[in-house]
Amino acid sequence: MNKKLESRISQLVFGDLSEREGAALRAEIARDPEAVRALAQYEALRNELRGLPIPPDQYSKDRLRTAILAGGLGTRKRSPGGWLWAPVAVAGAVLAGLFLTETRPPSKEARFVVREHSVEVATNDVPTPILRFPDEGPDARNGLRFSAPSVELSPEPPSSKPNSAASARSKPTAPRAASNPASQAVAAEPGAARVEMRALAADAGFAPAAAPAVPSIPQSTAVILVIGAEQDDQSGATIANEVHNPTNVVIGV
Amino acid sequence: MLAQAGGTQQVAVEAKPAMERARPSIVTFEARGLGQGLAVMIDAKGYFLAHRHGQTGNFAAQTLAGQSFQLKWIAEDEPSQLILLQAAGPLPPGVRPIRVVSPEALTQGKGLIVATAREAFRAEFVSSDRLGILNPSRRLLPLSEVQFQRQKPVNFGGALLLTEAGELAGILHAVLDPRQQQLRGGLLKGVAETAPGLQVGFSIDAAGLEHVIRGLLSPSHEVLRPSIGALCKDAEAENGALVVEVVPGSPAAEAGLRKGDVICELGGYTVHNQIDFARAMLRQPIGKTIDITILRDRVFKVLAIKIGKACD
Numbered sequence: 001m002n003k004k005l006e007s008r009i010s011q012l013v014f015g016d017l018s019e020r021e022g023a024a025l026r027a028e029i030a031r032d033p034e035a036v037r038a039l040a041q042y043e044a045l046r047n048e049l050r051g052l053p054i055p056p057d058q059y060s061k062d063r064l065r066t067a068i069l070a071g072g073l074g075t076r077k078r079s080p081g082g083w084l085w086a087p088v089a090v091a092g093a094v095l096a097g098l099f100l101t102e103t104r105p106p107s108k109e110a111r112f113v114v115r116e117h118s119v120e121v122a123t124n125d126v127p128t129p130i131l132r133f134p135d136e137g138p139d140a141r142n143g144l145r146f147s148a149p150s151v152e153l154s155p156e157p158p159s160s161k162p163n164s165a166a167s168a169r170s171k172p173t174a175p176r177a178a179s180n181p182a183s184q185a186v187a188a189e190p191g192a193a194r195v196e197m198r199a200l201a202a203d204a205g206f207a208p209a210a211a212p213a214v215p216s217i218p219q220s221t222a223v224i225l226v227i228g229a230e231q232d233d234q235s236g237a238t239i240a241n242e243v244h245n246p247t248n249v250v251i252g253v
Numbered sequence: 254m255l256a257q258a259g260g261t262q263q264v265a266v267e268a269k270p271a272m273e274r275a276r277p278s279i280v281t282f283e284a285r286g287l288g289q290g291l292a293v294m295i296d297a298k299g300y301f302l303a304h305r306h307g308q309t310g311n312f313a314a315q316t317l318a319g320q321s322f323q324l325k326w327i328a329e330d331e332p333s334q335l336i337l338l339q340a341a342g343p344l345p346p347g348v349r350p351i352r353v354v355s356p357e358a359l360t361q362g363k364g365l366i367v368a369t370a371r372e373a374f375r376a377e378f379v380s381s382d383r384l385g386i387l388n389p390s391r392r393l394l395p396l397s398e399v400q401f402q403r404q405k406p407v408n409f410g411g412a413l414l415l416t417e418a419g420e421l422a423g424i425l426h427a428v429l430d431p432r433q434q435q436l437r438g439g440l441l442k443g444v445a446e447t448a449p450g451l452q453v454g455f456s457i458d459a460a461g462l463e464h465v466i467r468g469l470l471s472p473s474h475e476v477l478r479p480s481i482g483a484l485c486k487d488a489e490a491e492n493g494a495l496v497v498e499v500v501p502g503s504p505a506a507e508a509g510l511r512k513g514d515v516i517c518e519l520g521g522y523t524v525h526n527q528i529d530f531a532r533a534m535l536r537q538p539i540g541k542t543i544d545i546t547i548l549r550d551r552v553f554k555v556l557a558i559k560i561g562k563a564c565d
Contacts, residue, residue, distance in 0.1 A: 224383075224384045224385055224386065224393070224528060225383060225384070225385030225386070225396060225427075225455060226385065226386050226388065227385055227386065227387045227388065227426055227427045227455065228334075228387050228388035228389070228426075228427070230430070232408070232428075232431075236408045237407065237408040237409055237410055237427065237428055238408075238410050238426060238427035238428075239427060239428065239429075239430045240385065240426075240427040240428065240429050240430065240453075240455050241430050241433065242429065242430075242433050246487065246527075246528065247486065247487040247489055247526075248486055248487070249386070249486065249487075249527070250391055250484050250485065250486045250497055250498075250527070251386065251391055251392070251393050251484070251485055251486070251527045251528065251530065251531045252391035252392065252483065252484035252485070252498075253392060253393075253478075253479070253480050253481060253483065253530070253531055253534040253563075
């Protein structure tokens with residue numbers, strides 16, 4: 001999976017794509033098991049982030065910041081005519097309100113509910129990831145198990161994010177199961193996904209500044225010596241055989 | 254060019270200085286029905302190291318100066334096939350422990366001496382990045398490769414590898430199958446034109462030798478290695494090491510590892526095949542609990558497993 005697709009997946013998860021773009025991307029993702037995994041992981045990450053507690057003072061500041069950024073700080077042009085249109089607009093609005101109140105049937109459902117305290121709502125109407133296997137029928141998805149992994153977030157202040165993210169990328173990352181071409185399933189154990197999420201958190205800039213270095217060994221040359229199975233006819237010396245494709249050589253530790 | 258030295262050992266001229274330095278540490282011993290072998294003193298308490306000869310009990314030994322004494326079999330490290338012997342009585346005067354070479358001192362092209370009970374001659378260190386299994390053990394060990402020139406086939410099993418400074422650099426286990434030397438091409442082909450009879454020999458590497466000596470000289474005389482009790486081969490259909498057997502009661506069994514699982518990651522190391530698995534295990538400290546990622550029924554799982562110790 002390339003970086004561009006991963007970027008679009010993150011846009012999808014965090015609501016930056018339109019409905020049509022999202023549907024097209026989901027169809028594309030469904031053809032790529034690795035992308036399916038990435039989507040699931042981003043969704044898990046999003047859910048975890050949403051679940052984080054926000055202190056009330058920061059919450060209001062955050063809203064204020066969002067409002068300022070959305071509305072902009074520049075001066076606005078006053079429309080021609082100044083405030084002369086305002087009384088007319090108010091009168092029109094009052095008349096329209098009276099008209100709608102009289103003609104519209106009363107709704108049984110409230111469209112918006114404002115509560116002072118949070119409540120938990122259970123529902124079955126949630127989007128489910130589309131997982132398909134090229135070599136199996138649609139029933140294959142029934143065998144899948146899925147769980148949202150935990151995310152380890154840094155207590156460090158945001159100022160360290162760019163550097164820590166860059167350093168995390170430059171270091172050898174944790175061996176990721178996603179790089180395994182044989183993998184077509186999603187980790188079901190929290191521990192398995194923890195490695196994945198740590199890498200994702202590092203990419204997102206949430207990794208601890210001192211991310212633990214993951215050791216690495218170069219891939220084996222796949223040539224080993226088997227000694228002692230054969231002896232030289234003339235000398236009786238033990239013969240070492242080079243095995244270039246030791247697929248069936250059993251090694252025990 | 255060979256010069257007659259003490260006993261029946263013939264020492265090549267270029268090997269003489271090294272043999273002179275190592276001579277007080279080397280003894281010959283009789284393995285019943287197998288002829289003479291060499292043992293080298295590794296500790297002041299009278300401990301000697303040698304290649305195994307399939308026998309235990311006492312051996313008649315002799316210094317290169319011709320003094321006789323008895324050696325007693327103490328212990329064996331099966332994966333490296335090295336045995337520990339100890340003088341059964343008082344040591345002959347002048348016998349002293351040999352120094353063991355530092356692994357960093359062995360570089361490609363370094364001159365070495367191969368010493369058998371019959372002769373000593375020059376060899377060349379090639380590399381220490383080979384991996385091998387010494388049957389019947391299933392354990393993968395790092396090996397050193399050396400090359401030397403001999404016209405006639407000789408059993409070099411148990412020959413000592415010495416540096417020019419007279420330090421112990423290894424004990425030869427085997428020589429490469431002559432038929433396979435033809436397949437190696439490159440250097441050997443080119444050299445073979447002017448150096449007929451070139452042979453390639455293998456010993457456990459210097460770091461492994463240090464570890465074996467340390468273990469054999471410990472109070473239990475055991476060479477401990479990290480172990481979990483699993484046998485693996487390459488998972489051809491997947492990318493990892495396929496578990497073909499789990500030893501009952503082992504750490505692997507206690508952690509829930511099963512036959513048919515594919516190990517994809519061990520202690521943070523990616524595992525592509527059974528060789529990576531064994532190499533990753535070599536780096537694990539005994540007693541530490543690590544995570545291994547396995548693929549079972551198309552689902553990844555993580556098992557926590559405590560690294561055990563084994564001396565076989």
